[in-house]
Amino acid sequence: MPLLKLVFLGTGGAVPRADRMLPAIYLEDWLGHRILLDAGEGVQYRLFQIGVAPSSLTLVAVTHMHEDHVLGLPGLVITAKFLGGKVKLLGPRSAHEVLSRLGVEVADSYDGGRLKIRCVEVCHTVDACGWLLEWDVGYKLDLKKVEGLPKWALTKLIRGEEVEVGGRVIRPEEVADPAHKRYRRLLYTGDTGPCPRMLKAVGEVDVLIHEATFADDVDPKKAHEEGHSTVADAVEAAKALRAGVLVLTHISARYTDKARHRQLAGRVPPPPHIYVPDDFDTLLVQL
Numbered sequence: 001m002p003l004l005k006l007v008f009l010g011t012g013g014a015v016p017r018a019d020r021m022l023p024a025i026y027l028e029d030w031l032g033h034r035i036l037l038d039a040g041e042g043v044q045y046r047l048f049q050i051g052v053a054p055s056s057l058t059l060v061a062v063t064h065m066h067e068d069h070v071l072g073l074p075g076l077v078i079t080a081k082f083l084g085g086k087v088k089l090l091g092p093r094s095a096h097e098v099l100s101r102l103g104v105e106v107a108d109s110y111d112g113g114r115l116k117i118r119c120v121e122v123c124h125t126v127d128a129c130g131w132l133l134e135w136d137v138g139y140k141l142d143l144k145k146v147e148g149l150p151k152w153a154l155t156k157l158i159r160g161e162e163v164e165v166g167g168r169v170i171r172p173e174e175v176a177d178p179a180h181k182r183y184r185r186l187l188y189t190g191d192t193g194p195c196p197r198m199l200k201a202v203g204e205v206d207v208l209i210h211e212a213t214f215a216d217d218v219d220p221k222k223a224h225e226e227g228h229s230t231v232a233d234a235v236e237a238a239k240a241l242r243a244g245v246l247v248l249t250h251i252s253a254r255y256t257d258k259a260r261h262r263q264l265a266g267r268v269p270p271p272p273h274i275y276v277p278d279d280f281d282t283l284l285v286q287l
């Protein structure tokens with residue numbers, strides 16, 4: 001069953017607070033991928049606290065080179081080496097040279113078979129990637145249409161391959177449940193203002209993790225000039241992307257708590273279902 005576990009290791013932005021650290025999200029999928037999205041300062045300790053060794057990560061994807069998103073990298077990379085692992089990094093192309101000085105492999109996409117990750121250019125003050133994760137969950141077959149077919153053929157059809165049985169070529173689309181979605185998507189924006197080109201490049205997602213640096217007490221124009229979003233901007237993006245789940249993060253240190261963000265989120269009727277997690281909150285999402 002397509003299930004994601006998200007642990008929010010740092011839900012702050014720019015300036016940390018005692019109860020809100022810098023951006024980092026741990027994602028584990030049902031296939032066993034362990035991915036860290038952004039690496040705020042001290043993230044390796046937070047990983048240990050949730051029982052995840054830095055050496056066991058499939059990859060670390062940083063959105064951009066602003067310090068609040070990358071200062072945790074050097075420690076994480078060194079610890080992973082001591083533990084016998086090697087960190088694979090994803091980052092925006094313009095940052096590859098700097099990042100490779102850490103002695104790691106750097107790329108701007110990942111192909112793990114059933115999980116693919118790619119950079120989607122967002123609208124920030126520097127070159128920045130939103131990370132789009134796409135899982136191929138295969139086809140769900142219409143049992144009536146596949147009656148009598150051998151098991152090997154069913155396995156191939158579910159994976160999206162055509163088969164030949166008794167001289168008849170069967171394409172998966174012919175025997176699949178048309179209501180079923182083959183791909184499931186999650187987008188993590190990192191820092192961004194409202195961004196039409198990002199929306200266009202992505203299309204639709206199931207889960208959107210969007211920054212909401214500000215609530216509604218800051219002039220949106222000012223927020224956008226700084227390359228950031230308000231809660232209302234994040235909600236707009238979620239609606240445009242038809243997201244079922246919206247998570248708000250990168251909350252400015254100007255807010256002593258997240259009451260205002262939650263109040264604003266509570267006024268939006270689902271979908272999307274909106275969450276404003278605290279540090280160390282875990283969210284399980286069935287895709």
Ligand SMILES: [Zn+2]
Nearest residue numbers: 013014068191
């Ligand atoms: Zn930031």
Ligand SMILES: [Zn+2]
Nearest residue numbers: 064066124191
């Ligand atoms: Zn930034």
